[in-house]
Amino acid sequence: MPANFKTALIAARDIAEAGVRSALSGVDLPVAEAMSYAVIGGKGLRAFLVLEGAKLHNRASASAAPAAAAIEALHAYSLVHDDLPCMDDDALRRGLPTVHKKWNEATAVLAGDALQALAFQLVLQTQCSAEARVALALSLAEAAGLHGMVGGQALDIAAETAAAPLTLPEIERLQAGKTGALIEWSAMAGARMASADPTALQIYGRALGRAFQIWDDVLDVEGDAAKVGKALRKDDAAGKATFVSLLGLDQAKRRAAALVEEACDALSSYETRADCLRDAARFVIARET
Amino acid sequence: MPANFKTALIAARDIAEAGVRSALSGVDLPVAEAMSYAVIGGKGLRAFLVLEGAKLHNRASASAAPAAAAIEALHAYSLVHDDLPCMDDDALRRGLPTVHKKWNEATAVLAGDALQALAFQLVLQTQCSAEARVALALSLAEAAGLHGMVGGQALDIAAETAAAPLTLPEIERLQAGKTGALIEWSAMAGARMASADPTALQIYGRALGRAFQIWDDVLDVEGDAAKVGKALRKDDAAGKATFVSLLGLDQAKRRAAALVEEACDALSSYETRADCLRDAARFVIARET
Numbered sequence: 089m090p091a092n093f094k095t096a097l098i099a100a101r102d103i104a105e106a107g108v109r110s111a112l113s114g115v116d117l118p119v120a121e122a123m124s125y126a127v128i129g130g131k132g133l134r135a136f137l138v139l140e141g142a143k144l145h146n147r148a149s150a151s152a153a154p155a156a157a158a159i160e161a162l163h164a165y166s167l168v169h170d171d172l173p174c175m176d177d178d179a180l181r182r183g184l185p186t187v188h189k190k191w192n193e194a195t196a197v198l199a200g201d202a203l204q205a206l207a208f209q210l211v212l213q214t215q216c217s218a219e220a221r222v223a224l225a226l227s228l229a230e231a232a233g234l235h236g237m238v239g240g241q242a243l244d245i246a247a248e249t250a251a252a253p254l255t256l257p258e259i260e261r262l263q264a265g266k267t268g269a270l271i272e273w274s275a276m277a278g279a280r281m282a283s284a285d286p287t288a289l290q291i292y293g294r295a296l297g298r299a300f301q302i303w304d305d306v307l308d309v310e311g312d313a314a315k316v317g318k319a320l321r322k323d324d325a326a327g328k329a330t331f332v333s334l335l336g337l338d339q340a341k342r343r344a345a346a347l348v349e350e351a352c353d354a355l356s357s358y359e360t361r362a363d364c365l366r367d368a369a370r371f372v373i374a375r376e377t
Numbered sequence: 378m379p380a381n382f383k384t385a386l387i388a389a390r391d392i393a394e395a396g397v398r399s400a401l402s403g404v405d406l407p408v409a410e411a412m413s414y415a416v417i418g419g420k421g422l423r424a425f426l427v428l429e430g431a432k433l434h435n436r437a438s439a440s441a442a443p444a445a446a447a448i449e450a451l452h453a454y455s456l457v458h459d460d461l462p463c464m465d466d467d468a469l470r471r472g473l474p475t476v477h478k479k480w481n482e483a484t485a486v487l488a489g490d491a492l493q494a495l496a497f498q499l500v501l502q503t504q505c506s507a508e509a510r511v512a513l514a515l516s517l518a519e520a521a522g523l524h525g526m527v528g529g530q531a532l533d534i535a536a537e538t539a540a541a542p543l544t545l546p547e548i549e550r551l552q553a554g555k556t557g558a559l560i561e562w563s564a565m566a567g568a569r570m571a572s573a574d575p576t577a578l579q580i581y582g583r584a585l586g587r588a589f590q591i592w593d594d595v596l597d598v599e600g601d602a603a604k605v606g607k608a609l610r611k612d613d614a615a616g617k618a619t620f621v622s623l624l625g626l627d628q629a630k631r632r633a634a635a636l637v638e639e640a641c642d643a644l645s646s647y648e649t650r651a652d653c654l655r656d657a658a659r660f661v662i663a664r665e666t
Contacts, residue, residue, distance in 0.1 A: 115523055119531040123523070169490060174482035193463035194534050197486070198527050201458060201493065205522030208497045212515040218507035225514055226501040233494030234404055234412070238487050242408040245483050 089374075093367035100139045100156060101132025103149060107157025111206055122187050122199035123206070126164040129182050133368070134159040134274040137296075140365050141278025141289050144358050151215030152281060155224060158210035159274050162232055165203035166270075168196050170241065176322075204232070216281040223280050231269035240265025253329035260298075267304075268297035275365075291354035292365065299347035300372050302340050305330040309337065311376065344373045378663075382656035389428045389445060390421025392438060396446025400495055411476050411488035412495070415453040418471050422657070423448040423563040426585075429654050430567025430578050433647050440504030441570060444513060447499035448563050451521055454492035455559075457485050459530065493521070505570040512569050520558035529554025542618035549587075556593075557586035564654075577643050581654065584640035589661050591633040594619040598626065600665065633662045 089097075108127045112120045135156035142152035171178040171186040172193060179189050188196035211225050230236055243262040247254050254262065275293025279286035308322075309332050331340045351369040355362035378386075397416045401409045424445035431441035460467040460475040461482060468478050477485035500514050519525055532551040536543050543551065564582025568575035597611075598621050620629045640658040644651035 112523065115528070117523075117528065117531045117535065119527065120523055165490075169486055172486060174486060195531075197458055197461060197463060198531050198534070201454075201489070202523040202527040202531075204490065204493050205518050205525075205527065209515060209518035209522060212511055212518065218511050222501055222507050222510050222514075225511075226498060229494050229498035229501065233498060234401065234406075234409055234491040236494075238408065238491040238494065239404065239406065242406045242484075242487050242491075245487070246406065 089371055090367040092364055096364050097132055097136045100136035103153050104135035104157045104160040107153055108161050118191055118195055119198045122191050122195050123203050126168045126187055127160055134163055137274035138277045141275055142281055145278045145282035145284050147281050154210045154213040155277050158207045161203045162207035165200040168200040220281050220283050231273040236265050236269035256334050263301040267301045271297035288354050288357055292351045295347045295351035296369050299344045302331045302344040303373050305332045306340055348373055378660055379656040381653050385653050386421055386425045389425035392442050393424035393446045393449035396442055397450050407480055408484055408487045411480050411484050412492050415457045415476055416449055423452055426563035427566045430564055431570055434567045434571035434573050436570050443499045443502040444566050447496045450492045451496035454489040457489040509570050509572050520562040525554050525558035545623050548618055552590040556590045560586035577646055580643035581640045584636045585658050588633045588636035591620045591629050592662050594621045595629055637662055
């Protein structure tokens, strides 16, 4: 991992975690502890995208920090609910017990619910004009909901009981919602804060999200469960279609590499100031976890 | 039920349902159907409060409609998740199968999640200044989250495993979150849209919410399950403290009546224009469902 990117990623994760922790301080309930637990220890990629995009539009970290914390809270909520027994039924996340294993299902449902509300609370505290805050929060609601992330999760669940495995366009639509929508939102957030044109960052974020998901499928086949921190090869065992099962391992990797190129090229107008975002894109298809 | 109030309540419910339905149109997934099902058939009390408060501040129904739809979507999400097997484990709601019974648990989790996102999407589409939209959405996030509704639900769950039944101040804190926060938000929304002082409507909403919850406990003891549309006397069977178990039936009723008086008095500056809100408060302790 390039040193600059690594430093920025850790800083972004710390900023996001501090934002969430501060919002939870003073509440002495298991659900508050579970919310904090769910957010801590994530990679912080989405917070990094928010803060880097903000920097490109001359917004200081401090003013963009609530949006970075918001997207990590939203992402954490989706993982907590996704791990529930009635959903993916996962016992491990980032190498640690999932929230419903460490506490119980009711606490996991409520912690996820409160993290979603917290995400909207935080994003609305971003330091920018009221118009920009409305744009940030409205686009976050769209990215999180039926036409974004939850829609993708619903397609995923429908696929489990479908007669035939999904086709490539169906998988792409599913992933565009499930993983892509939040990554795209994160990349665009900085431009939105500045009420600037977010198109270049949107193209970057969309390509990055696609590469990210393809690489997750690659890791599910080639990865080391101890490093990835969760159970692997569940998709294959369940007969689920993935980018790897549909494209083959080699072509999946080539497609991910092409998407990374596309992501980097989209940032040309930002010149070398976007190098850290380019490093992030290249890292997505080099990571082992 | 006074005719004016009944007409306004039905109109509010229709406006809220239309807002939700229109946001869901074009999505052909069971989760979208479940979202619509969860919203349809509610009493519409929260939407009514939003629209009446808006009218007092000279905001037309059409401009306030997204906020009315938002609060009904948020309320519906909380019911869907509250009914889950790991939470209250209820099979019936408004006399019909709960979402996880009609579909399945995963669909209920996702429908609730998407309804919460939809609530924020809708509230941010309220026709008012960007500053007012930020104030509406931010206060909604606070009312919905750990310091509001979910906090109250978490206290409710903690109470189930507590060694001793809750005391009166503990029950009041629990209910202020679980039921009170959204009712108070609804009452205040119209003033917020107009960037006016929401204090009178806040006092009204807070007293109304308290009266509402006391009356729910009264109905749980005196009510007719067929009319109420859900299982009754579960609290008593579970040995849970309620306003009735703590105050006795007579004193609980007297306290509810005093709160309704307080709610009505708080609206004095609105003179007769607030009569429909006063009728609503009086109805809360006359209702059989």
